[in-house]
Amino acid sequence: MEVRFDTKIAIAVRADLEQWQKLNVTAFLSSGIAACEPGIMGKPYEDGSGNTYLELFRQPVVVYAADGETLSPAHQRALTRGMTLAIYTSGRAAVRRPRAARSPQRRRQGAQGRYAASMKAALYRSTGPAQVLQVEEVERPEPGPGEVLVRVHASGVNPTDYKARSGATPRPIDGFQIPHHDGAGVIEAVGEGVDPDRVGQRVWLWFSAAGRRWGTAAEWTVVPQRHAVLLPDGASFELGASLGVPAMTAHYCLFCDGPVTGQTVLVAGGAGAVGHFAIELAKRAGARVIATVSNAQKAALAEQAGADLVVNYRAAGAAQQVKAFAPAVDRVVELALGANLALDLAVTRPGATIVTYAAEADDPVLPVRACMTANVVLRFVLVYGVPAAALDQAAADISAALAAGDLTGLPVHGFGLADIVAAHQAAEAGAAGKVIVTP
Numbered sequence: 001m002e003v004r005f006d007t008k009i010a011i012a013v014r015a016d017l018e019q020w021q022k023l024n025v026t027a028f029l030s031s032g033i034a035a036c037e038p039g040i041m042g043k044p045y046e047d048g049s050g051n052t053y054l055e056l057f058r059q060p061v062v063v064y065a066a067d068g069e070t071l072s073p074a075h076q077r078a079l080t081r082g083m084t085l086a087i088y089t090s091g092r093a094a095v096r097r098p099r100a101a102r103s104p105q106r107r108r109q110g111a112q113g114r115y116a117a118s119m120k121a122a123l124y125r126s127t128g129p130a131q132v133l134q135v136e137e138v139e140r141p142e143p144g145p146g147e148v149l150v151r152v153h154a155s156g157v158n159p160t161d162y163k164a165r166s167g168a169t170p171r172p173i174d175g176f177q178i179p180h181h182d183g184a185g186v187i188e189a190v191g192e193g194v195d196p197d198r199v200g201q202r203v204w205l206w207f208s209a210a211g212r213r214w215g216t217a218a219e220w221t222v223v224p225q226r227h228a229v230l231l232p233d234g235a236s237f238e239l240g241a242s243l244g245v246p247a248m249t250a251h252y253c254l255f256c257d258g259p260v261t262g263q264t265v266l267v268a269g270g271a272g273a274v275g276h277f278a279i280e281l282a283k284r285a286g287a288r289v290i291a292t293v294s295n296a297q298k299a300a301l302a303e304q305a306g307a308d309l310v311v312n313y314r315a316a317g318a319a320q321q322v323k324a325f326a327p328a329v330d331r332v333v334e335l336a337l338g339a340n341l342a343l344d345l346a347v348t349r350p351g352a353t354i355v356t357y358a359a360e361a362d363d364p365v366l367p368v369r370a371c372m373t374a375n376v377v378l379r380f381v382l383v384y385g386v387p388a389a390a391l392d393q394a395a396a397d398i399s400a401a402l403a404a405g406d407l408t409g410l411p412v413h414g415f416g417l418a419d420i421v422a423a424h425q426a427a428e429a430g431a432a433g434k435v436i437v438t439p
Contacts, residue, residue, distance in 0.1 A: 117139065117140060118137045118138060118139055118140055119137070119138060119139075119140040119218055119219040119220050120135060120136070120137060120218065120219050120417060120439065121135070121136060121137075121138050121178045121217065121218030121219070121417075121439075122134070122135050122178065122179065122217040122218065122417055122420040122437070123135075123136060123138065123176040123177060123178045123179075123217075123218075124165055124173075124176065124177055124179070125173065125175070125176050125177075126173070127164075127165060127166060127167030127170065127173075128165075128166065128167065129166065130162070130165070130420075130421045130422075130424040130425050130428070131421055132165065133165065133179070133420045133421050133424060135417055135418055135420060138176070138178075138218075140219075140220050141214050141220065141221070141222040142189075142191075142222065143189055143190055143191035143194070143222045144191050144192075144222070145191050145192040145193050146191060146192070146193050146194060146224055146225055147190075147191040147194070147222050147223060147224055147225060148187045148189070148190050148191065148194060148198060148203075148222065148223060148225050148228050149187065149188050149189040149190070149191075149220060149221075149222050150183070150185045150186065150187055150188065150203060150205060150220065150221050150222070150223065150228060151185045151186050151188050151219065151220055152183050152184075152185040152216050152218060152219060152220060152221055152439045153183075153184055153185040153186065153237040153241075153438070153439075154183060154184045154185070154236075154237040154238050154240065154241035154436050154437075154438055155180045155182070155183045155215075155216035155217050155218075155241055155436065155437040155438070155439060156180060156181075156182035156183060156216070156241035156242050156243075156244060156434065156435070156436055156437075157180060157423055157424065157427040157434075157435040157436070157437065158180075158181065158182060158244075158245045158246065158273070158427075159358075159427070160181065160245060161179045161180050161181065161209075161215075161424075161427075162179075162424050162427055162428050164177075164179065164209075165177075165179055165424065173213075174213050175213070176213060177209070177213055177215070178209065178213060178214055178215040178216075178217050178218050178221070179209060179215045179217050180208065180209060180215040180216040180217045180437070181205075181206065181207050181208050181209050181210060181215065181216070181244055181245050182204075182205060182206060182208070182216060182241055182242070182243060182244030182245055182246075183204070183205040183208060183216030183221065183240075183241045183244075184202070184203065184204045184205060184231055184237040184238075184239075184240030184241040185202075185203065185205070185216075185221075185237065186200065186201065186202055186203070187199055187200065187201045187203055187228060188220070190225070191225075194225050198225070198228075201228075201230055201231075202230070202231040202232075202233070202237075202240075203228040203229055203230060203231050203240070204228075204229050204231045204235075204240035204241065204243050204244065205221070205223055205227055205228055205229075205240075205241075205244065206227050206229070206243065206244035206245065206248060206391075206395065207223075207227055207244070207245075207384070208221050208223050208227065210384060216241070216439075217417065217420060217437055217439065218417075218439055219417075219439045226392065226395075229395045229398075229399055230399060231402070232399070232402050232403045234403075234405065235402050235407075236409070238409055238412050238414075238434075238436050239402075239407070239408070239409040241436055242273065242409050242410065242434045242436070243277075243398055243402075243407075245383060246272075246273035246274045246276070246277055247277040247281075247394070247398050247407070248383055248386075248391060248394040248395070248398070249274050249357050249381065249383045250274045250275075250276075250277040250278035250281055250333065251277075251281055251393075251394035251397060251398060252381060252383060252386050252390055252391075252394060253274075253278065253333045253355040253357055253381055254278060254281055254282055254285070254331070254333065255285075256355065256379065256381070256390070257331070257353045257355075257377070257379070259285065260282055260285050260286070260287040260330070260331060261285055261286035261287065262286060262287070263287050263288070263330035263331060264287065264288045264289075264290065264326040264328070264329050264330050264331075265278075265282045265287045265288070265289050265290070265329070265330065265331045265332075265333065266289075266290045266291075266292070266322070266329045266331070266332045266333070266344070266347065266348075267279050267282070267289060267290070267291045267292070267302075267307070267332075267333045268291075268292050268313070268332065268333065268334045268335050268336060268340050268344075269292070269293070269335040269336070270291025270292060270293050270298070270301070270302030270305065270307055270310065271291075271293050271297075271298030271299075271301040271302050271410075271432060272335065273410065273434060274333070274335065274357060274358075275291065275302070275305075275333070275335070276301070276302075276305050276410055277398075277407065278333045279291055279302065279305040279306055279307050280305055280306060280401070280406060280407050280408065281397075281398075281401065281407075283306045283406075284401055284404075284406045288308050288326060289306065289307045289308050289309075290307065290308065290309045290310075290311065290322055290325060290326065290329065291305075291307035291309070291310050291311070292310075292311050292312070292313040292318070292340070292343070293310060293311075293312060293313070294312065294313065294314055295312070297432055298432060299312065301410065301411075301432065301433075304408075305408070308325070309321070309322070309325045309326075313340065313343060318343060319343055319346040319347055322343075322347045323346075323347060326347075327349075328347065328348060328349030328352070329344075329347045329348045329349065329352060330348075330349060330352055330353075331352060331353050331354075331355070332344050332348060332352065332353070332354040332355065333355055333357070334354055334355060334356040334357070334358075335356070335357060335358040336358065336360055337354070337356040337360070337364055337378075338360050338362070338363075338364025338365075339360065339364075341354075341364065341366075341367070344376075345367075345370055345371065345374045345376065348374060348376055350374065350375035350376070351375060351376070351377070352374075352376050352377070353376070353377045353378075353379055354376055354377070354378050354379070355379045355380075355381055356378070356379070356380055356381070357381045357382075357383070409434060410432075410433045410434040411432070411433035411434070412433060412434055412435075412436050413426055413431050413433055413434065413435045413436065414436050414437075414438060415435065415436070415437050415438070416437070416438055417437060417438065417439045419437075420437060423435050423437050
C-alpha cells in the first residue's frame with residue numbers, strides 16, 4: 001500500500017476495536033486527508049502533548065505525531081499502551097502487532113504493561129489555600145473488582161471540592177488527595193465482575209473522590225462502576241463533568257417529597273449549578289418554576305435554563321412579584337436558608353417543603369414561631385448521605401433527561417491541569433458558570 005504524507009505519523013489503533021473498525025480507521029488515514037489537508041479535519045494531533053483523541057466510529061483513536069527524532073518515542077508510547085500500531089512513513093505503511101489483545105478484564109491484571117504506568121494529577125497532601133495544589137506524576141490506578149478505569153476528558157469543580165481542599169470540611173488524606181468528584185471521559189478498562197462491553201463507553205462520573213483518593217483532576221481515575229453513567233453521544237464531556245454533585249443534589253431536593261407535576265417550585269440561586277439543574281429538572285417534570293437571583297447577568301442564565309419567572313431577591317417587592325405569578329409556592333430549593341427564609345415563608349403555602357442543601361458561614365437563627373405559623377416543613381440535605389437507591393434513581397433520571405436534550409450546561413470557564421490553582425481560585429471567587437479542568 002502506497003501512501004504519501006508530508007509528515008511522518010504513527011497511529012495507535014485500540015487493540016479491542018473490531019477488525020472492520022481497524023480497517024476503516026487505517027483506510028481513512030491512508031487517504032492522506034488527515035495528514036495532507038489539516039484544514040479539512042483540523043490537526044490530527046496536539047502540539048506539545050504528543051497525542052489527541054479522534055471521534056471515529058464512536059471509539060477513541062490515539063494519534064501520535066512523529067517527526068524525525070520523535071518517531072521512536074511515539075512508537076514506544078503506542079507499544080506500552082498495547083495497541084495495534086500502524087506506522088505511516090513518506091512512502092510506505094506497515095502494521096505491527098506487538099501481541100494478541102487480551103480481554104478488558106485480563107488487561108486490568110497487566111495494566112502497567114499495556115498502559116502508561118504513571119499519570120499527571122493535581123493533588124494536595126495537606127489542606128489550605130489553592131496553592132497547596134500541585135501537579136505531579138503519580139502511579140496510574142488500576143480498576144479493582146466492580147470498578148472501571150476512566151480516561152478523564154473533563155473535570156468539574158464544585159464548592160465541596162475547594163471546601164475539602166481548604167479544610168473547611170476536613171476529611172482524612174491517604175498520603176495525597178486528587179480533588180474533584182465530578183468528571184466525564186471514556187472507560188478504558190474494567191475490573192473483575194464488570195461487563196467487558198463497557199470498555200469504550202462515554203460516561204459521566206459522580207462521587208469519584210468520596211472516601212477515595214482518586215478524584216477526576218487527573219488523566220485517569222478509577223470509580224465503582226455504578227458511578228460511571230452512560231453519557232449520550234450528543235452530550236459534551238464538559239456537560240457531563242457539570243452533572244454529578246449539582247444535578248444529583250437538585251434531583252433529590254426536588255423529588256424527595258414526591259412528584260412536582262403541576263406544582264410551583266421556587267429555586268433560590270437559579271444561576272448556580274444546583275439551581276440551573278433544579279430549574280431544568282423541574283420543568284421536565286411539569287412544574288412551574290420561579291427562580292431568584294442577585295443581578296441581571298444571573299437572571300439571564302436562569303431564564304435560559306427555562307425559569308417561568310425570575311426575581312431579583314434584593315429588589316423591593318420580591319415577595320409581591322412571586323405572589324402575583326403564583327398564589328403559593330409548593331416547594332423551595334434553597335441554598336441560603338438564613339438569608340432567604342423570610343421570603344420563603346412569605347410565599348409558601350401551608351404544608352410546603354423548604355429543602356436546603358448548603359450551609360452559610362454563620363448558622364442562621366431560626367424564627368420558630370414564624371415557621372409554625374406558616375406550617376412549613378424544613379428539610380436539610382447533604383447529598384453524600386442520601387440513600388443509595390435515591391442516588392441511583394437520580395442518575396437514571398438525569399441520564400434520561402440528557403438523552404432527551406432537556407439538560408444544558410452553564411457557560412464554561414476552562415483551565416488546563418497545569419492551571420489547577422487558578423481554576424480553584426476562580427471557583428472560590430464565584431465565577432458565573434462552571435469551572436472545568438481538562439487533564
